[in-house]
Amino acid sequence: MIQKIDAGMLTFAQTPCKYLDFNLKKGFVKIKPESRKESTMIGDMLKRESIQVLEKAKDWKDAIHLSLQALVKGGYVTDNYEKAIIKTTEEYGPYYVLARDLALIHARPTDGVIKRQLAVTLLKEPVIFIDESDSAGENYPVRILIALAATDSNSHLDTLNVLSGIFIDEEKIKELADAKDPDQIFDLLIEAEANIK
Amino acid sequence: MIKILTVCGNGLGSSFACQMATEAVLKELGVEAKLDHIDLSSVSSQSPDLVISGKNFQKQLDRVNLKCPVIYLIGLVDKNEIREKITPALKEIGAL
Helix, strand or coil, X not given: CCCCCCCHHHHXXXXXXXXXXXXXXXXCCCCCHHHHHHHCHHHHHEEEEEEEEECCCCCHHHHHHHHHHHHHHCCCECCHHHHHHHHHHHHHCCCCEEECEEEEECCCHHHXXXXXXXXXXXXXXXXXXXXXXXXXXXXXXXXXXXXXXXXXXXXXXXXXXXXXXXXXXXXXXXXXXXXXXXXXXHHHHHHHHHHHX | CEEEEEEECCCXXXXXXXXXXXXXXXXXXXXXXXXXXXXXXXXXXXXXCEEEEEHHHHHHHHHHCCCCCEEEECCCCCHHHHHHHXXXXXXXXXXX
16 A cells, blocks of 8 residues: 655654554555645644643643743743733633633734644643633633644644544543543544544 | 624634534534634624624623624533524524
8 A cells, every 4th residue: 555665654653553544544545754744733733742741730820831831941932921821811711711621721923922832731630710800700620721822823723623623522622631641642632633634 | 604703812712613613513503604713803893693702702792782693602612502502593693
């Protein structure tokens, strides 16, 4: 099925088996590593070392801070990004809490994004996002925090398309929230992308 | 075809995820619609048939005085909640 095996195949062989299965099932004749790289948004946007599993966060502000650490350290966002997220949260409430257990932590590209990237934080103990703008004080328990740095409104859509495939599936959110380690989270995300295409 | 806008603070992350979830629900309901996502400050310049947003944006959207039904969600990607709230709204605008 694969016409030519070259050095690039080694890179390919290192990718998760699920991806390989998927490609074989689809009957791809020739797979070039460079084209595979282009086609995996998650692989491009998310580094394995940017995924962390933590016991808990002190409060929602601490959770936001922790979720952005990898992006700040990696030079993908400035310190201002965290301030902007906290400010909009205080103004509008935590609208990025998309479902129970799931928050897509982000602000605008102009709030301090240097380069597009993702980071994922899983809290074993849920943190409560309190909607301070709402007098009813709605409580939002969150375990998965996906921090998104987007450079413009369009470039991140492929990635969000993949992520949304997870967000709209309660079972998949549960799988992510119950993940045991960063590797499992990474594989779940790569798998989600393979399933969407 | 009806035009549906999903709205959030940035018009970028949450509204897009909400758009995806809404698309999935509309597919189930067999309703064809043109969907887009937009930020809170730009919605007043649009003329959609239906607007979907988070409950926390209700105060801001009330001020915009939109001429179409507006659905407020607690979970922006909660398909059950979207289905429950969009069905009467679609009937109201004659799309279902």
